[in-house]
Amino acid sequence: MRTVTLDILKDEAYDLLKDLEMLKVIRIQNDTGEKQVAKNLSAKYNGAMSKQSAEEIDRQFNELRDEWN
Numbered sequence: 001m002r003t004v005t006l007d008i009l010k011d012e013a014y015d016l017l018k019d020l021e022m023l024k025v026i027r028i029q030n031d032t033g034e035k036q037v038a039k040n041l042s043a044k045y046n047g048a049m050s051k052q053s054a055e056e057i058d059r060q061f062n063e064l065r066d067e068w069n
Helices: 011-022 033-044 054-068
Strands: none
Touching: 011 033
């Protein structure tokens, strides 16, 4: 493991670093901690998927499976 210090010039760069941390490629050492990263990612993707019933999701999975057979 190697330690480096970065100067973040744009917020987008920090977002990329947080995504790398979630992939367990890097670990960010600061006062926010893992809980803050997980919270930020959940906020980032909040509403990305529409709410569907379990039956509807199961039906869609079955349709996809049938297409490959």
